[in-house]
Amino acid sequence: MRTIKAQHQAVSAPIADLITYRALPTPAVEHLDPFLFLNHHGPQQYAPNNAGLPFGPHPHRGFETVTFIVAGDIMHQDSGGHQSIIGAGGIQWMTAGRGLIHSEVSSPAFKKTGGDLEILQLWVNLPARDKMVAPHYRGLQKDEIPAVPHDEGRVVLHAVAGEWLGTAGAVQPLTAISLATIDFRADGQLRLSIPADHTIFCYTIRGKLRVNGQETEARRLTEFNYDGDELHLEALTEATLLLGHAAPFREPIVAYGPFVMNSEAEIRQAYQDYQAGKFGQWPG
Structure with a gap:
């Protein structure tokens, strides 16, 4: 794991x-x-x-x-x-x-x-x-959005993007990013294989879960190392999880307000373009 x-x-x-x-x-x-x-x-x-x-x-x-x-x-x-x-x-x-x-x-x-x-x-x-x-x-x-039942219905996976348990998500994004929300009944279990070099995004929305042996609860983000491909989820109560994974881009990230680019010069250009009306006209 x-x-x-x-x-x-x-x-x-x-x-x-x-x-x-x-x-x-x-x-x-x-x-x-x-x-x-x-x-x-x-x-x-x-x-x-x-x-x-x-x-x-x-x-x-x-x-x-x-x-x-x-x-x-x-x-x-x-x-x-x-x-x-x-x-x-x-x-x-x-x-x-x-x-x-x-x-x-x-x-x-x-x-x-x-x-x-x-x-x-x-x-x-x-x-x-x-x-x-x-x-x-x-x-x-x-x-x-495809709903994929698992563990005799104790787990329902809503496949937003990527492939989950053999089911393609509703969205085909520009990059190979997988996203799903997962509803658990108490004692529901799910095992997934995720490439070891992918970043996992694992945020508990509601309830309590055991994630690869550690308990977590609502409003907690679980950060993983890059040292294995097995993810084991077990619900301790009714719970809802937001789960995603993707290969990291490993590019510079420069974020300022509503813009995320690769350099400060690109951020300045974004502001100039917005002020020049290049983001389109607001309806009405």
Whole structure:
């Protein structure tokens, strides 16, 4: 089994009235190449006639955002003309590439009625060769993501990208990045083989798990060494896990605000291009 280097507790980082825990980066861990950033919003309950999510129009360049809606919904709009409302169990995969402007807010229905909300957003780096690709967006509802039962139904793996237990994920990303969310009933077990040279991204959303012999719990990121290819997961309670893996790019990472490039000069160029209107026009 691959050994565990450390477990990192997500840190509280509220945004207005939105409960938020940041799992990456923190003072303990900057990134897990090519995984750059993870915000865990909620869980919390919104009252009727609420203001919803606060993420109005803002730009991105040089990476991809993958958003997992655990509860509630999220309404996406961007300068490329894409729009969608994705509900619980769905995902949004946005390739910012050379640049676009987008917003992520709650739907009018959610703002009117309120309800439970829990959303995770993961930033995944793009290699230098792909940082300036054309932007792309795809929103998928829960029933569009393959659900793979295992261990007599005690484990259900939702295959977002890559191949999981012989099932291809719903998204074919630019780079060979595998991502899934996994729901466990208590005592559910899952064994996976992951290449030893891949970075593993393992974040417990809910519940308690034993991961390669170590217990972990909600809001913890497990960091692995690169010394084995076997991953053994055992649920101690009902639990939900965000799991990914990919070969590291091993390229310079320069991040500033909403841009992630390979040099400071490229960051300056990103700001100049945004200010010059090269990220497209905001609708309306």
